[in-house]
Amino acid sequence: MHGTHADGSLFTRDAYTENPYTTLKNTGYGTGENITASAELEWTILKGLIFTTRGSVNYSNTESLSYKRRGSTFNYDGSRSWSRSKSDTKIFDNTLVYANTHGKHDISASLTASVERFQSLVYGMAASNFPDDDVLNSFSNAATKGNLSETYQMSSMVSQIGRAQYKYNDKYLATFTIRHDGSSKFGPDKRWGWFPSGGIGWIVSNEEFMKVGWLADNLSHMKIRASYGKSGSQNLSNYQWMTMVGSVNYGEQPGIYPSNIGNLALQWEETLMTDIALELEFWESRIRTTLGYYNKKSENLIYSQTLAPSSAFSSMSANIASTAANGFEFSVDVDVLKNANWQLTLNANGSQNKSKVLSFNNTTKELFPSYSKIVAGGAIGDWFGNPTYKRLFGTSEEAAALKTRTATGGITMYRNNLERAGDIYYKDTDGNGTINNDDRIVLGSYIPKLFGGFGLQLYIGNSFNVGATFTYAYGLKRLWAMAMSDVGYTGNYNQSNKIAGMSAILKSPFENTTLPNATPYGDGGNGTFSDYWLYDASFIRLNALNMSYRLDKHYFRNTLIDNVEITFQASNLFTLTKYPGFDPQGNFSSSTGMTSNTGVDNSYYPDAKTFNLGFKFTFK
Numbered sequence: 223m224h225g226t227h228a229d230g231s232l233f234t235r236d237a238y239t240e241n242p243y244t245t246l247k248n249t250g251y252g253t254g255e256n257i258t259a260s261a262e263l264e265w266t267i268l269k270g271l272i273f274t275t276r277g278s279v280n281y282s283n284t285e286s287l288s289y290k291r292r293g294s295t296f297n298y299d300g301s302r303s304w305s306r307s308k309s310d311t312k313i314f315d316n317t318l319v320y321a322n323t324h325g326k327h328d329i330s331a332s333l334t335a336s337v338e339r340f341q342s343l344v345y346g347m348a349a350s351n352f353p354d355d356d357v358l359n360s361f362s363n364a365a366t367k368g369n370l371s372e373t374y375q376m377s378s379m380v381s382q383i384g385r386a387q388y389k390y391n392d393k394y395l396a397t398f399t400i401r402h403d404g405s406s407k408f409g410p411d412k413r414w415g416w417f418p419s420g421g422i423g424w425i426v427s428n429e430e431f432m433k434v435g436w437l438a439d440n441l442s443h444m445k446i447r448a449s450y451g452k453s454g455s456q457n458l459s460n461y462q463w464m465t466m467v468g469s470v471n472y473g474e475q476p477g478i479y480p481s482n483i484g485n486l487a488l489q490w491e492e493t494l495m496t497d498i499a500l501e502l503e504f505w506e507s508r509i510r511t512t513l514g515y516y517n518k519k520s521e522n523l524i525y526s527q528t529l530a531p532s533s534a535f536s537s538m539s540a541n542i543a544s545t546a547a548n549g550f551e552f553s554v555d556v557d558v559l560k561n562a563n564w565q566l567t568l569n570a571n572g573s574q575n576k577s578k579v580l581s582f583n584n585t586t587k588e589l590f591p592s593y594s595k596i597v598a599g600g601a602i603g604d605w606f607g608n609p610t611y612k613r614l615f616g617t618s619e620e621a622a623a624l625k626t627r628t629a630t631g632g633i634t635m636y637r638n639n640l641e642r643a644g645d646i647y648y649k650d651t652d653g654n655g656t657i658n659n660d661d662r663i664v665l666g667s668y669i670p671k672l673f674g675g676f677g678l679q680l681y682i683g684n685s686f687n688v689g690a691t692f693t694y695a696y697g698l699k700r701l702w703a704m705a706m707s708d709v710g711y712t713g714n715y716n717q718s719n720k721i722a723g724m725s726a727i728l729k730s731p732f733e734n735t736t737l738p739n740a741t742p743y744g745d746g747g748n749g750t751f752s753d754y755w756l757y758d759a760s761f762i763r764l765n766a767l768n769m770s771y772r773l774d775k776h777y778f779r780n781t782l783i784d785n786v787e788i789t790f791q792a793s794n795l796f797t798l799t800k801y802p803g804f805d806p807q808g809n810f811s812s813s814t815g816m817t818s819n820t821g822v823d824n825s826y827y828p829d830a831k832t833f834n835l836g837f838k839f840t841f842k
Contacts, residue, residue: 710749
């Protein structure tokens with residue numbers, strides 16, 4: 223793909239591709255300014271009583287300009303676009319804190335008033351059809367003026383927070399917090415919410431009965447804690463509560479039209495959470511462990527609600543569902559070696575979480591987000607699609623034999639009458655002789671049965687230390703979307719040669735391949751979501767390795783150098799997994815939402831391995 227045409231223009235094969243020299247000559251310009259400023263004033267009113275006022279501003283100003291020359295992808299006469307975005311966030315906090323000790327009583331309390339305001343302004347314009355690509359290519363030279371855009375966004379939040387903490391005799395602890403938050407993202411009658419929470423703790427190891435016998439000799443620390451509270455979330459964009467209008471030209475006259483439908487009933491998402499944990503330390507704290515359990519119920523979750531066509535809108539934002547989640551968490555740290563010259567610490571942690579939908583509102587029955595199906599009483603995180611026999615048709619006759627005849631002699635297609643050797647063999651779960659959406663079932667879950675991390679830290683004297691951090695996940699299925707997409711349709715754009723090399727379209731016999739036929743128009747329906755594209759994504763990954771060595775001072779006895787420290791850092795060194803895609807790891811957490819797509823691997827550029835070697839010199 224090089225050279226020029228007879229008129230001097232650069233060679234381009236088709237609209238889907240562009241000459242590399244064209245790519246080099248295209249304009250891509252961007253600048254950015256970010257300013258962060260803050261100030262704080264503290265006043266000690268009385269002993270133990272302190273007032274603090276803080277203010278901060280975060281300002282951003284970015285600009286981008288692009289020019290696509292003739293011969294660029296889908297560009298025949300040059301196009302120019304420009305945009306500028308300005309935004310700022312202002313926060314103003316005032317806090318009054320009291321803390322004091324009276325005998326065995328340790329008391330602290332605080333009151334906070336906070337105001338936060340965000341605003342942004344975005345301009346943009348575009349033009350095309352320029353006389354030439356090098357000189358007369360400013361906006362004023364364009365024969366075709368494109369869209370002009372100007373968008374303003376603003377949101378604010380006001381909070382009042384009260385917190386009190388109490389500890390008696392270093393044994394009994396209690397905390398109480400109450401928040402009163404108001405957000406401009408909700409309608410005038412729904413903006414404010416109350417969110418109280420409280421927690422208690424008991425340091426059992428400080429009791430007298432724990433200081434005798436085996437417990438005194440072996441148990442260093444024991445604490446039981448529990449908490450319960452409500453939190454709020456404003457999980458929506460600005461102005462979704464408000465019905466807004468846009469502009470339109472009709473008959474060369476300006477007009478207005480409703481651009482969305484608002485919902486004055488939108489309110490805070492609320493989560494009630496119970497958390498219980500046990501902390502234990504043994505043998506002078508050489509073994510430290512925490513065991514925890516949580517139970518969470520979320521109500522008034524905000525999602526897009528389908529509307530009747532008669533409303534002229536397809537959907538609006540609404541509080542439509544309540545969900546429940548629970549799980550266990552643990553962490554263990556063990557000092558395997560601990561003396562004046564050696565210290566080796568091993569650590570591990572893990573989590574197990576389960577979530578389900580409790581109920582929907584009266585207008586919503588089920589949701590189908592990201593290859594899933596969510597119904598009341600159903601689990602969150604289940605894949606929902608067509609099951610297969612996890613193999614390909616060996617011959618075209620095998621596929622043709624699945625066609626059946628109706629009572630009148632007609633032919634019922636098993637799938638689309640295009641399946642052949644090398645296509646996926648789907649299961650007919652309802653037994654009607656045809657593969658369609660009615661055959662879909664639950665295919666597994668993208669939520670791991672267990673996930674977490676482990677690692678080690680080794681110190682040798684004051685000169686050498688090494689640390690390693692691993693992450694892991696077990697018992698989940700991940701969708702390799704790139705393989706499903708590339709097989710489902712091959713076009714005039716870049717696709718993975720890894721996929722093509724494993725496809726039955728190039729390999730024979732089909733028993734030796736792992737992927738079905740890849741065709742220009744998706745013949746055979748192999749790009750339909752099914753369990754064929756779900757893979758075991760269990761993995762162990764070495765996320766980080768850190769080492770440092772400090773040279774002994776006697777090497778520099780008669781020099782100006784006091785010491786030299788050599789450091790080595792590496793990340794993403796290796797991953798142990800059977801998963802065939804770029805990355806088996808998703809973003810797993812106890813707060814996984816209804817519409818999370820953490821199980822979809824879109825084959826973005828994988829995390830790079832990084833290596834850093836450093837030298838630190840300290841002079842006398």
